[in-house]
Every structure is written in C-alpha cells, then in structure tokens.
Amino acid sequence: MxxxxxxxxxxxxxxxxxxxxxxxxxxxxxxxxxxxxxxxxxxxxxxxxxxxxxxxxxxxxxxxxxxxxxxxxxxxxxxxxxxxxxxxxxxxxxxxxxxxxxxxxxxxxxxxxxxIGRADLPSLKAANGRPPLSLPGRLQHFVVATNNLPRMIDFYESALGFRPSDYVLMDSADRSSKHVAFWRTDSEHHSFAAFGASSVRHDHHAYETTGWMDIRDWADHFANLEVRIWWGPGRHGAGNNLFFMVEDPLGDKIEISAEIETMPRDMAPRWWPMDGRAVNLWGAGWARD
Ligand SMILES: [Fe+2]
Missing domain, CATH: 3.10.180.10 (2,3-Dihydroxybiphenyl 1,2-Dioxygenase, domain 1)
Structure with missing residues (x-):
C-alpha cells in the first residue's frame, strides 16, 4: 500500500x-x-x-x-x-x-x-500592503480654497505667468463667473489650483503614481492603517486623472493620483459647468463650502 x-x-x-x-x-x-x-x-x-x-x-x-x-x-x-x-x-x-x-x-x-489548517484563525491584512517608502508617489500638485478667486487668477496668470488649463464656471453662459481654476507651470495639467470657497485655506495636495495598480496598493496600505478613503476612487474631468483622497489628522485632504494629462504651453483653457463632472466623472463630487 x-x-x-x-x-x-x-x-x-x-x-x-x-x-x-x-x-x-x-x-x-x-x-x-x-x-x-x-x-x-x-x-x-x-x-x-x-x-x-x-x-x-x-x-x-x-x-x-x-x-x-x-x-x-x-x-x-x-x-x-x-x-x-x-x-x-x-x-x-x-x-x-x-x-x-x-x-x-x-x-x-x-x-x-x-x-488540516484551522478555519477560525484571523486572516492576514490586505496582501498588497507595502512599506509606504516603496510606494511610488511624486509630489505633483498643491491646491488652495479662496474667497478671492478673481484676484488669485489675475496674480497667477498675469503677474506670474501660470498657464490656465481648466476653469469651472458658476454660470456656463458667463465666462466671468469662474469658480475654480487649474494652472500648469510645466506640461502637467496642474501644479496649482484654486477653488472658490467661503475662506482662504489649504485644500489638498497630491501624489502622482505610475498607474491604477499603484492606486490599489496605496488604498491597501491605507486600509492596513485603518485610514479610510474619504473621496473616490474616481476620475477628475479637469486633468483626467484617476484619484482617491484620504484625510490627514488635521482634516486636510491628501490625494493619490495617476494618469494626469499633459498639455503644451500654448494650449487654451477648457471650460466646465458646475455639474460636478470637472471634479469627478465617475461619481459624487466634492463641493467646497
Ligand atoms: Fe487634486
């Protein structure tokens, strides 16, 4: 036998x-x-x-x-x-x-x-959790909220020479009703942006990764820290980048991004209505107060 x-x-x-x-x-x-x-x-x-x-x-x-x-x-x-x-x-x-x-x-x-292995043992945490130092994430953009958007636009575009990539309008028929502006200082869609809001404050900053699977690994990493996704995953209309956001302990938002679009220096800005698609093509938007 x-x-x-x-x-x-x-x-x-x-x-x-x-x-x-x-x-x-x-x-x-x-x-x-x-x-x-x-x-x-x-x-x-x-x-x-x-x-x-x-x-x-x-x-x-x-x-x-x-x-x-x-x-x-x-x-x-x-x-x-x-x-x-x-x-x-x-x-x-x-x-x-x-x-x-x-x-x-x-x-x-x-x-x-x-x-035979016991079935009642606790399972391993998310398998894709990697040490965060090994996760790709180039510091890519910084964004503020402002109650002073026209003067901010004038300063960054006229005084500094930032190039506008996208605007969101309060009233689609009125191009003076700008509510959000995205600016580029190199070929990436925005390195800086300003959202119309009730006060001057920090809005979020973003890390650009190499692709969708990095977004998975970052999300698994945050899951292992029990840091929940605050917004997303989704795809921004303005910038066309994949994203999700978490909050830091101060409540400030941190964005993980991929596939941000590139635009040549002389390309004209685009215009978006206030229907939320500029900030999320896939789902819910984030309306700043
Ligand atoms: Fe962003």
Missing amino acids: DSPIWPAQLDHFRIDAPDPAALADFYCDAIGYEAIDLPGGALLLQGAGRRLVFGKGEAHGRPYVAYRLASQQQLADVRRYLESQGVPILPNPSPVFSDDAVAVRDPDGWVTVYG
Missing part, C-alpha cells in the same frame, strides 16, 4: 526562543510577516503563502514541523496508515492545525505533524 501521506505540503513550523516576541520582530521586519497572539501564548506569523509559529522555549529546540494535508479523508487515511506501521501517534502540538492532526517523533527527536 502506498503511503497516503502523499500529497502533503509544508505548512508551518515552530521556532522556540527565550524572547519569542523579539525574534518575531526580526522575522516581521526582515522576511515580511505579520504577528498575532494565539491563545496559549504562542505567536502566529503570517505572510502571503507563509506562516510560522513562535513560542517561548530554549533556542535551537526541536518543537515541530507541520505538513498540510488535502482533506479530512486523507488525514483519516494517514492516521490508519501510521497505526498500521506501528508508529506511535502523539497529540497535535500545533495551534494552527485542527485538534485531530496527527504527530509523530523521528529518531532524532523532531516532531512532524500532519493535519
């Missing part, structure tokens, strides 16, 4: 240390694991496709190595097979496997475990 231990896949093993939390910190930083406390004092370290159990004990001990089986039927077959081979079966030492896992000890003292 062929051994029913085929197929079995290495699932985890236990590392004992006098200070398991300190060793776990190293593994979390160096290899990329997330540690959680298990009942009974052990630590479960999880990463994408990898997990380890850490416990208190002497260094370089021989706790156990655990192999995942494919089904309850295979586990029952393995138990019967080991009994028929006369191999003593030990109780399951792993808190990661169901209690019915079987364990055996080899001639050198190593314990191997064969079982």
Whole structure:
C-alpha cells in the first residue's frame, strides 16, 4: 500500500526562543510577516503563502514541523496508515492545525505533524500592503480654497505667468463667473489650483503614481492603517486623472493620483459647468463650502 501521506505540503513550523516576541520582530521586519497572539501564548506569523509559529522555549529546540494535508479523508487515511506501521501517534502540538492532526517523533527527536489548517484563525491584512517608502508617489500638485478667486487668477496668470488649463464656471453662459481654476507651470495639467470657497485655506495636495495598480496598493496600505478613503476612487474631468483622497489628522485632504494629462504651453483653457463632472466623472463630487 502506498503511503497516503502523499500529497502533503509544508505548512508551518515552530521556532522556540527565550524572547519569542523579539525574534518575531526580526522575522516581521526582515522576511515580511505579520504577528498575532494565539491563545496559549504562542505567536502566529503570517505572510502571503507563509506562516510560522513562535513560542517561548530554549533556542535551537526541536518543537515541530507541520505538513498540510488535502482533506479530512486523507488525514483519516494517514492516521490508519501510521497505526498500521506501528508508529506511535502523539497529540497535535500545533495551534494552527485542527485538534485531530496527527504527530509523530523521528529518531532524532523532531516532531512532524500532519493535519488540516484551522478555519477560525484571523486572516492576514490586505496582501498588497507595502512599506509606504516603496510606494511610488511624486509630489505633483498643491491646491488652495479662496474667497478671492478673481484676484488669485489675475496674480497667477498675469503677474506670474501660470498657464490656465481648466476653469469651472458658476454660470456656463458667463465666462466671468469662474469658480475654480487649474494652472500648469510645466506640461502637467496642474501644479496649482484654486477653488472658490467661503475662506482662504489649504485644500489638498497630491501624489502622482505610475498607474491604477499603484492606486490599489496605496488604498491597501491605507486600509492596513485603518485610514479610510474619504473621496473616490474616481476620475477628475479637469486633468483626467484617476484619484482617491484620504484625510490627514488635521482634516486636510491628501490625494493619490495617476494618469494626469499633459498639455503644451500654448494650449487654451477648457471650460466646465458646475455639474460636478470637472471634479469627478465617475461619481459624487466634492463641493467646497
Ligand atoms: Fe487634486
């Protein structure tokens, strides 16, 4: 009879240390694991496709190595097979496997475990969470709110020479009714913008990424920090960029962007009505008060 231990896949093993939390910190930083406390004092370290159990004990001990089986039927077959081979079966030492896992000890003292993973363990945080220093995000634009838009337009366009890229009008029929202005200082659609509002204040600043998948990774990163998306995801009409926004602890808005359009220096500005599409083609707008 062929051994029913085929197929079995290495699932985890236990590392004992006098200070398991300190060793776990190293593994979390160096290899990329997330540690959680298990009942009974052990630590479960999880990463994408990898997990380890850490416990208190002497260094370089021989706790156990655990192999995942494919089904309850295979586990029952393995138990019967080991009994028929006369191999003593030990109780399951792993808190990661169901209690019915079987364990055996080899001639050198190593314990191997064969079982099925528990279904009730907490799952890993969002898989795409990456250290934020590794996430692309070029500081790209700064935006203010103003109760003084005509003078701001005059200053930035006439005194400084910023190029207007888009305007939003309060009244589409009246080009003097400008409510928002976007300006460029190089070929990117805007490096600065001003929104008509009740006061002079900071509005938001933006980081330009390399594409949609970066937006996913940034959102997963924020999810892991429990920082919720405040607006978006969407696509701005003015600038045509993909975006979402979060708030910083002061309530100021931070934008993650991709695909901002480019415009040559001599291109004329475009004009948008106040229907929200200038700020979001996909969904809800953000009306400044
Ligand atoms: Fe923006």
